[in-house]
Amino acid sequence: ETRDKAADADLEAFLSSLSPGEQTTTSDPTTATSTTTPAHHDRMLPDGTLNIHPSALYPRTMSCRQAFDSAFYCQSLGGKFNDIYRFGSLQSCSEHWGAFWFCMRTKSLPKAEKEAQIADYYAKREERRKREFGSSEAVWDVREKPVVRAFGRD
Known part of the structure; x- marks a missing residue:
């Protein structure tokens, strides 16, 4: 009882x-x-506004479990079925496994160094994807300063 x-x-x-x-x-x-x-103290500028510069938008943390789950699903029958349905062919899972092994390598680093390496990893991945697949930035410019009072009445 x-x-x-x-x-x-x-x-x-x-x-x-x-x-x-x-x-x-x-x-x-x-x-x-x-x-x-x-949670995101580094995204705030000294004047109190939000830093939207592209370098500040990259993640600084990475879940090894989530990376493994993503890679494992990519290798699974369901993941391959999705590849055929969405793309018409099988896709490579090397990017998923690369993310998992990168996460495992950086897991034991000091916090500041780990955050810097993870942000650098995502920046390099985005640059590689832009080279391979193109980007909407061919048409649009990335905004580096937030719009002030975007929905305010004048």
Whole structure:
């Protein structure tokens, strides 16, 4: 019976932590500090505006599990069926496996170095894709400064 009560108490604590209403205080100091840290602090300029320069838009994190799942699905029967349906031929999975092995190589690096290498990886991948497949930038210019009051009334 005490085990059920403990499970009910844990469930109640979990559900109350999900509710947007009143916040309960926790004894764990790491959860309190981690919720106040902004997720994309490096995207904000000193004047408080959002940095939309293309170099700031590349991801700085990479999930090895997600990269593996993507590569594994590409190799699977369902992935090959999608290739034939969408493209009319089988597609190579080397880019997916390359992303997975890159992620595994950078997994043990210090945070700052890992973030820089991941952003560089995505920048090089985008450049390679632009060379191979073309880009809408042949027609449109990339905006580097945000539009101020885009939907405001004059």
